[in-house]
Amino acid sequence: MRLSTATTRSEAGVLATNKVLRNTYLLLAMTLLFSAATAGLSMALNLPHPGMIVSMVGYFGLLFLTTRFSNSAWGLLWVFALTGFMGMTLGPILNMYLHAFSNGHQLIMTALGGTGVIFLGLSGYALTTRKDFSFMAGFLMVGVLVAFFAGLAAVLFSVPALSLAVSAMFILLMSGMILFQTSEIIHGGETNYILATVSLYVSIYNLFVSLLQILGVFGGDD
Known part of the structure; x- marks a missing residue:
């Protein structure tokens, strides 16, 4: 009887994990498409960067609302509001690369392809090996805070070298976040697919922008 109960609980846990994983990737795909649409609209209207x-107030405000309502249907509304807003802020950045570099289209597509390869590769690795990357939590938290404040300093004091270093840091940190978040879903550490989606989306967004900046420095024709 005890063995049967334990087996049932184990199967229930696997089913719950698979459901969270499936819902996360479905919602992630939808938010990425919606974000791409809002970025395209922002580019077509030639909107200025806010x-x-x-950008920070909008991001943290919408992130708070998404987290606050993550256990209800309202969470879906706010996650699309958040990702749509981030897409709108991405549009002017993409337009800037298109106008600043003669090979702007190539830079954007290369960054997009690189982001896709990194995400699929790391997610696939975490899913197939089923390794537990929860030990990275503290390192990633500290690393993101350091990179965030370093990025603010680079903008405020106009230090290109520091900005480039921050982009390299974010590529490594966001890669780690993809491994960590996927591992959390697999091992039951994250059971809310809305929060999991936001975490992965933000990682992909920052990964793409960071790759684009580095490519612009080293691969731009102008």
């Missing part, structure tokens, strides 16, 4: 303050 600036660092508006």
Whole structure:
């Protein structure tokens, strides 16, 4: 009887994990498409970048609302609002690369392809090996905070070398976040697919922008 109960609980846990994983990747695909659409709209309308303050207030405000309502249907509304807003802020950045570099289209597509390869490769590795990357939590938290404040310093004091170093840091940190978040879903550490989606989306977004910046420095024709 005890063995049967334990087996049932184990099977229930696997089913729950698979459901969270399936819902996460489905919602992630939908938010990425929606974000791409809002970025395209922003580019077509040639909207200006809202600036660092508006971007940060909008991001953290929508992130708070998404987290606050992550256990209800309202969470879906806010996750699309968040990813749509981030897409709108990405549009002016893409337009800048298209106008600043003669090979801007190539840089964007290379960054997009690189982001896709890194995400699929790391996610596939975590899913197939089923390794537990929860030990990375503390390192990633500290690393993101250091990179965030270093990025602010680079913008405020206009230090190109520091900005480039921050982009390299974010590539490594976001790669680690993809491994960590996928591992959390697999091992039951994350049971909310909305929160899991936001974490993976933000990692992909930062990974793409960081790759684009580095490619612009080393691969731009102008």
